[in-house]
């Protein structure tokens with residue numbers, strides 16, 4: 001009767017307790033609870049002898065009788081019969097038995113006890129249900145809608161108890177299986193709780209709606225620790241506090257698919273970091289306004305996201321020693337310039353074009369000869385000019401405000417808009433046939449406006465668009481060549497404008513570099529892309545994504561486990577998929593994709609076909625690549641993508657024709673177009689570096705910068721492909737969790753030891769907690785003595801060759817240490833206080849004694865003088881009188897000093 005009212009968790013805990021007590025392995029074992037590796041601590045010999053059996057109290061408060069289970073751990077912790085020797089890979093005896101029982105994820109226990117399970121239904125969906133009966137391999141389950149289904153026991157997974165529904169950190173789930181994790185996340189998502197922790201990673205679900213959890217009040221609540229549930233503000237707060245406390249640079253790495261919410265998350269993190277301390281108002285508003293400019297010029301509507309960032313960015317916010325923002329800097333990479341002249345159906349070019357056409361005031365429109373967006377070919381080619389719910393005209397006003405805040409004023413703004421209009425007019429330049437194949441540009445409103453707005457001669461522009469001039473030879477152009485040349489020119493002008501703007505924004509954010517101490521960097525990466533036609537841009541985006549994924553698993557899966565292995569502590573290795581092979585495909589020198597691409601784009605005889613042949617010849621050993629006619633497929637960690645080889649080399653070499661550079665150099669507009677043209681020429685042509693190899697260098701610098709900082713990871717998740725609120729598509733979510741190896745990271749975190757000290761560090765930090773004199777002991781003996789004296793449960797730590805690893809309990813030791821140090825300080829103060837008082841009295845006594853002697857001496861001298869003057873008149877009576885006065889004076893001084 002009593003048992004029937006108990007929760008399944010309680011039943012399981014009881015069963016575990018009974019098993020532990022009896023020391024036998026029951027056939028009715030529950031499946032693995034969170035694994036608790038056994039301590040490896042071996043007591044140094046000296047301590048083994050002297051230590052009385054240490055009792056580790058394992059609290060099992062969940063049992064009905066509230067009984068405490070006292071496990072005598074002296075043999076375990078002393079490394080005796082249990083074989084728990086310190087610092088070697090050992091799992092013999094009790095420890096080994098524990099491990100094997102932990103690894104048996106027996107569903108049998110759930111079946112026998114008719115507990116809650118997840119079962120895979122016929123449509124391949126996980127359903128929650130209760131075991132009804134079992135015959136052989138077949139198990140009948142009553143699912144949540146009341147229906148009975150019969151499945152094989154292999155298609156069952158243990159379910160967590162209801163109390164664990166919607167836990168803030170998924171690592172707290174007893175069973176970390178696919179349906180349990182998905183269920184927990186859905187539970188939270190349905191309640192608009194979009195942030196959850198997956199161990200060290202923050203999972204951020206895109207709500208596709210306003211969830212009212214941002215703004216000054218929330219910033220204040222996280223700052224003052226009134227709120228501490230998972231949130232991007234909490235991550236930013238941790239980064240800020242770690243920077244201030246440890247004096248180490250921090251980075252917040254935000255990743256996820258396109259449209260998962262990276263840019264929004266980065267904005268919220270920046271908002272918090274700009275407000276965390278009452279910052280300089282000007283710097284704060286400048287920082288916040290940069291997003292408006294970056295989004296107008298670098299974001300566009302794509303099929304996956306109406307506000308997709310078409311560049312990667314790293315924002316460094318530098319702080320002074322007092323925690324005030326001193327300056328900031330933005331680095332961008334892989335800007336998608338081809339979007340200026342080519343857009344897929346249903347997508348848009350950069351927002352700023354539409355904003356200007358919709359919102360420019362009449363005077364500016366006249367000056368630019370500006371038409372509606374529908375009249376420009378670069379904009380109308382995709383059949384999409386508007387975005388639902390977005391007011392381009394209003395955003396234009398916000399853009400101008402942002403320019404003003406960042407100090408980009410009057411003439412510069414005019415020049416920016418002139419270049420934007422020039423690009424639109426360039427797109428409208430048409431070509432007329434001069435013979436069957438060759439063409440020349442038409443001298444009309446479009447070419448006139450483009451030349452005027454760029455500040456070059458119309459004839460020069462016409463000449464560049466009708467011929468190729470090289471080595472004193474002039475060749476007329478075909479329609480395709482002329483169109484490509486025009487588009488390359490437009491793309492280049494826009495990219496130069498974008499780079500110029502980033503420089504201006506950085507100048508404005510320069511602030512006070514002298515007081516800079518440390519920085520927090522926010523990395524908002526490109527999301528993985530797989531389009532219908534994938535070319536160079538997608539190849540590099542996906543390579544960058546692959547690189548960052550390697551960084552993610554290296555930090556959260558590889559390094560952690562390698563350290564445990566190196567230190568020889570007990571650790572059950574969590575297998576994860578390493579994408580190193582795919583990365584080698586790109587990075588290997590001299591025969592990786594990027595090096596080969598670089599070599600081919602610098603060669604005058606290489607073609608796209610010879611490039612793919614080269615790939616086939618040199619990389620076919622790598623299982624992550626396969627070649628086809630005019631294309632190759634790469635098996636990325638996220639999914640397989642087919643890349644079209646045509647045009648790859650040209651895009652990678654990114655060369656401007658010589659006459660185009662000359663034309664740009666002659667432009668009168670001051671936004672450094674000519675400078676950019678020669679700059680590009682110098683970088684690309686002189687150094688012989690292709691876009692790909694430049695990007696690879698840039699990316700490795702970026703990764704190095706992050707390696708040298710403390711890292712905080714945020715993984716953004718797209719809950720559905722419809723981009724709508726309230727829809728949770730489990731398979732879409734699972735795909736993202738699986739690809740990014742979040743499940744493996746959680747499994748590692750579940751049993752990881754987040755705190756670690758070298759023996760030396762631990763001994764010197766907590767040595768003050770030992771009651772006996774330990775000065776002669778080595779650091780390991782001291783450390784173990786501290787752990788034993790303070791009864792730190794063995795499942796809370798492990799002792800490695802050089803380090804101690806902790807899962808917790810260090811806070812308690814730290815508090816004790818503070819108490820001990822606090823009372824020592826008080827004693828010191830008391831002692832010092834008494835000492836000062838004694839010193840004061842001694843000094844005072846000296847001064848007063850000196851004073852009395854001086855006064856006495858003065859009086860004696862005055863008496864002698866008086867005696868001589870009165871020639872012995874009443875000499876004896878006077879003599880007696882003076883002597884009495886002097887004695888009285890000296891006596892008074894003595895009494896003043898010492899009292900009676």
Ligand SMILES: Nc1ncnc2c1ncn2[C@@H]1O[C@H](COP(=O)(O)OP(=O)(O)OP(=O)(O)O)[C@@H](O)[C@H]1O
Nearest residue numbers: 206209258259260261262263264305307308309527
């Ligand atoms: N926390 C949030 N609250 C409200 N809406 C959000 C949030 N995060 C994302 N969104 C919505 O989702 C859209 C897409 O988000 P965002 O642009 O940040 O995605 P992304 O991952 O940066 O995509 P891309 O890689 O294409 O740039 C946003 O424009 C916004 O409408």
